[in-house]
Amino acid sequence: MVTLQDVARAAGVSIATASWAINNNKNVRIPESTMRKVRKVAADLGYRQNAMARSLARGRSDLIGFISDGVATSPFAGQVIQGAQDEAWRNGKILLIVDTHGDPDIERRACAFMLERQVEGIVYSSWVHHEVRPPEDLARVNSILVNCFDRLGRFPAVVPDEVQGGRTATEMLTNAGHRRIAFVNATEQSPASQGRLEGYQEALAAAGLQYDPDMVMTCTVDQEGGYGIMSQVMQTGATAVFCHNDRTAMGLFDALRERGMHVPDDISVVGFDNQKLISAHLHPALSTVGLPQYELGVLGIRTLLQREDVGEKGEGGSADAAGEHGPYSPIRVACPSVPRDSIRILAAS
Known part of the structure; x- marks a missing residue:
């Protein structure tokens, strides 16, 4: 397997310079010609960067957790996951999906599992629109509720109108x-x-x-x-x-x-x-x-990433749950009309 050391040796640069060039480190000035040379050598050699090393170098994992209580197995609510997955992929992110079937113990363990893997945020979703009590650890990371809400408004939420x-x-x-x-x-x-x-x-x-x-x-x-x-x-x-x-x-x-x-x-x-x-x-x-199930998933991921970009950070560098930015009011997504053939026209209004 081709290593970073192999790339550096072939390009005639230090390992640090090779790493900075491949990761496009904005904090280090590297001549454009050197960056192009290193990247060409890496491509020619078939170098594939270790995902964990890349995460450490860039300070983010490109992973987003998705915890649901049945969305993954519901034939109608599965579009929430599809929307979330599409929007995550458009932004270079991958979802880690856990269906808890509403079991609080699985929720807590899933949340801990995701935090250990340094996810950039967690989407907590329900297959039916209702009030929820998310696991406390959700407050340790940038999080958002989708198709559900908590009564105290501790987390931003995206729900149908x-x-x-x-x-x-x-x-x-x-x-x-x-x-x-x-x-x-x-x-x-x-x-x-x-x-x-x-x-x-x-x-x-x-x-x-x-x-x-x-x-x-x-x-x-x-x-x-x-x-x-x-x-x-x-x-x-x-x-x-x-x-x-x-x-x-x-x-x-x-x-x-x-x-x-x-x-x-x-x-x-x-x-x-x-x-x-x-x-x-x-x-x-x-x-x-x-x-608007697909749109709920899309907007959930989009809002999560926007919060990360603007730096709404709380304890431990996580996006603030309520705190100075809350309590949050739910973001409501419009429900579209779908006219078909079951309405008789009596008179135009």
């Missing part, structure tokens, strides 16, 4: 002329259920419509829940319904079909999440609002 998403879903119906719009929400309280309800209310107000609590009902947000809520939806006299997610809408489709009703001729339906295995393959295809 649930309020905007709920508003967009409802506006798809008000813009089509609908005035009696039911909302099937989740029984369980969460940032998604609360935010989407708030967005629904905002869109009604913007359209000059009065909010009626009787038009809002809850169920388990899955196919069974959507199927079971159909009769309650029909009792409201709604011409359109906004479902908390696509799985709920799929169950509603099934129940309506059994009753001999047709979407969108008899009732219009909008979902949320844009789970393409569902929304694009229902008949008719479901109009919905997408979760």
Whole structure:
């Protein structure tokens, strides 16, 4: 194997000069001709630099930790990792990914493992948008939360804009002329259920419509829940319904079909999440609002690297967790509309 000493000998320079030239050390003045010569010799000899030595020389590892509680195994949230990986690669970084399945002990061990390998930062991500309690060691390094947040705002966080998403879903119906719009929400309280309800209310107000609590009902947000809520939806006299997610809408489709009703001729339906295995393959295809999963991953890495560049440093040289730069307010990413064929146009707004 070709060593740095071999490169230095062939180039006729010292080992230190060869190292500085290969690492492009900005703090040492080396003639441009010498740098070109050393690099050409290294390329001709097939020299490959030791990654650990390069990290020590440059003061950074080019490694970013990614700790998740199920993102890696979720068929829908995997786009978060894809976005993070693409953005990391564009910046010359590589992800170390650990899926903890929500086990706090694995989280702590994963964090310690990554710190030992001098990662430049850690992304802590959840497959569902909710409040989390990250391991304390996360504060020792530049870190960011993705699709989750901590209540005290100790860490910067990137999350979907649930309020905007709920508003967009409802506006798809008000813009089509609908005035009696039911909302099937989740029984369980969460940032998604609360935010989407708030967005629904905002869109009604913007359209000059009065909010009626009787038009809002809850169920388990899955196919069974959507199927079971159909009769309650029909009792409201709604011409359109906004479902908390696509799985709920799929169950509603099934129940309506059994009753001999047709979407969108008899009732219009909008979902949320844009789970393409569902929304694009229902008949008719479901109009919905997408979760910006890929964008969450991209922005998580981008924000992490920007914090490193501007030097928001805390204990031990890590990016400050809250400290003088916090508490942090979440960065909210817009949820895009995905219009398909499940909305009947009554009148243009």
